[in-house]
Amino acid sequence: MKTIAIIGAGFSGTVTALNLLRQAEALKAQINVVLIDKAASFGKGLAYATEDDNLVLNVPIGNMSAFADLPDDFLEFCHGMDSSLNHGSFVFRRIYGEYLQLRLREAKSAYTDRLIEMRDFVTGMRPSQGGLILNLQTGAQVAADCVVLAFGHFAPRALSEILGEATFHQRIDQQTYLDNPWDVAALDRLPADKDVLIVGTGHTAMDTLFRLVSSSLARKIYIVSRHGHTPNGHRKAGEFVKLAQLTKSVESTMRSLLSDRPTIRMLFSTIRKLSKQHSEQQGNWRDVINSLRQLTPEIWRALPGSERARFLRHVVYHWDVLRHRLAPVAIRRFEDLLSAGRVEIIAGRIAQFDSIAGDSTICASIRLRGSNRCREFMVGSVINCTGPNYDIHRISNPLVRQLTDAGILQQDELKTGFTVDENYRCSDLPNLHYIGPMLKASYWEAIAVPELRVHSQNLAKIILVSA
Ligand SMILES: Cc1cc2nc3c(=O)[nH]c(=O)nc-3n(C[C@H](O)[C@H](O)[C@H](O)COP(=O)(O)OP(=O)(O)OC[C@H]3O[C@@H](n4cnc5c(N)ncnc54)[C@H](O)[C@@H]3O)c2cc1C
Structure with missing residues (x-):
């Protein structure tokens, strides 16, 4: 009986566990899968562990099945809730999290002792007798014949790193400056009556905007990036046409x-x-x-x-x-906020942040695109929405650090992710594989469900062939 340990129970880790068990059953292969994550709820990961219905999937139902070989699986799940939904409909991210959890629960009852969940954090690993030993935060160890790294997304690089320390003229209070936009509790603690500056104009910025406007009507949101481009929307109907x-x-x-x-x-x-x-x-x-x-x-x-x-x-x-387009309801909401003046998009470079003494206000000077003019914005908080960090040398996760220092994880020259071979191996260790958004370095188009589900299916096949 081979043991396959999967580090990370977000979409990539969970769906790979399910594919391994389904394919092993068909092949009559004997395997155990150990799924390890520190998160409170397995299956959802960063993108879908949300109760916030401000957040809508940005891919239509018809392209969101977790399984490449069962294209209507998510649609069928959604029909259990609302039979009027179709391939082109967009639902809340919360619903997708519930779908992944249900499929994981079903697998646990179908494969009882062959799928083991461990709520823990992997801090390191070492090769041992042809396999790998994982060290966990609680002091426990897991011995595996094969390991899948599925540790997902990492929070954006600090703005002080991206913009340079000199931009921060004075020390900015940590309460009013957020480097992790996915820390929803911290977002909710920001002063409700003061304007906000969001740095970055992509999907993370849109998620943050919707959360902020739903909790306070009083503040204005400024969103800045060098180019000022914001996502387009999907068309209103029939997005899922396949021509x-x-x-x-x-x-x-x-x-x-x-x-x-x-x-x-x-x-x-x-x-x-x-x-x-x-x-x-x-x-x-x-x-x-x-x-x-x-x-x-x-x-x-x-x-x-x-x-x-x-x-x-x-x-x-x-x-x-x-x-990367927004769901029709999301683009409509964004356009309404723009025309109501509750949000303003700025194209320019941040020249400096100053903290205004005694007032917990930040003065952000932005050099406007195509001009030498600086405009000043007085805001109560600044939120870093520059997107996930793909530069592995700037990730603090101890396992990533250890594997990077040992030369096991290597990034591409352009720092877009990890380099992997066609068997999803990141090094010459034959039994260590990677799946997740860092596949971007090899495939570019690899960070969303329609691609990750195919990689997951392929990876399960590769592991079982050598098991
Ligand atoms: C906010 C957001 C919204 C998105 N929306 C969509 C969408 O609508 N449609 C779409 O197709 N794609 C969407 N995506 C793309 C997304 O990349 C994939 O859909 C997918 O969620 C990636 O899952 P993952 O498991 O690779 O990573 P993650 O979801 O980040 O999961 C990684 C897991 O690994 C765990 N972990 C990390 N390190 C360790 C360790 N050392 N030990 C143990 N556990 C560890 C973490 O706790 C986490 O639970 C979205 C992405 C984000 C960030």
């Missing part, structure tokens, strides 16, 4: 560019052309972007390092707002 013919033609046009030293400029001018042509034929540009989704890993791998770097320097901000 097979369009996908085929977009893929074939793009693939023809990959064989001969592709450049970012060439690829993006082609995407623009394809979107324009499709719109002229009464189509929707979103379908062209959607058609690229499965091809993205191939494009990413075909790009030379210098072109990937160019993408990150000049294009990623434009790409992200086209590709």
Whole structure:
């Protein structure tokens, strides 16, 4: 009987545990799965462990099944709640957390003693007699034949690191400056009657905005990034259309560019052309972007390092707002807040933060984009919503530190995640695998459910073949 330990019980770890048990049953393979996480509730992870119905999934129901081989699994779960929901509907993130937990509970009763949950935190590991020994915070140890690292997302790098210590002219009070936007209790403690500055204009900023406006009508929210681009919305209806013919033609046009030293400029001018042509034929540009989704890993791998770097320097901000869209209800809410003047988007660079003595107010000076002019904002708090940290050398998680220091985890040159081989191995240790958002370094398009569920299914197969 082989023991497979999975570190992290968010989406990636949980679904990999379920895939391992389902596939092992079909193969009549004898395995134990030990799922380890410090979190209070297993299955939900960072994205779906929420009771806050301000937060809506940004992918429609039809693309959110946890299992690549059961595409309607989430839709069927949702029908148990509301039979009018369809493939194109968007539901609360809380509901998705409940779905993952239910599937985990079902697996626990189907596979009783073969699925073990341990509420603990892995602080380190070492190879031993062909397997691996995990050290846990409580002092316990787990011996495993194979280990899956599924430790997920890490909070953004501190703003003082991103902007430089000099930006912080005086020490800013920790109560009014939040580096972890996912710490909801800390968000709720911010002064309700003072304006707020959110740094970053992506999805984390939108989540934070909705939480803040629902708890206080009094404050105005400023949201700043260098470019000031905010996410687009999904279309109002029929998002889940799959245009097979369009996908085929977009893929074939793009693939023809990959064989001969592709450049970012060439690829993006082609995407623009394809979107324009499709719109002229009464189509929707979103379908062209959607058609690229499965091809993205191939494009990413075909790009030379210098072109990937160019993408990150000049294009990623434009790409992200086209590709990572908000649910229709969320974009509508955001637009309403904008037109009511409750939120303002600023394009510019933060030049300096000053703390105003005796008033717990922060003065943020922002140099506006395209001008030398600085505008000052008097706010009660600043929230860092610059997005998850993918730079492994700046992550404080002790296990990540140990594995990085030992050279077992290695990041790509552009610091977008971990490098893994085609068997999801991050080092020459044959029985140590990684799954999760850091796959971005190898695939770029790898951080959301539609991709992670495929990686999880593949990884389970790879582990069982060698078990
Ligand atoms: C806020 C947010 C919203 C999102 N919304 C969507 C969406 O609507 N649709 C979509 O498709 N994708 C969405 N995503 C993408 C998301 O990446 C994936 O859907 C998925 O949740 C990633 O899960 P994960 O298990 O890899 O990571 P996580 O959810 O971060 O889980 C990792 C787990 O590992 C545990 N852990 C870490 N270190 C240790 C350790 N040393 N020992 C033990 N346990 C440890 C943590 O406690 C955590 O529970 C969202 C992401 C975020 C952050």
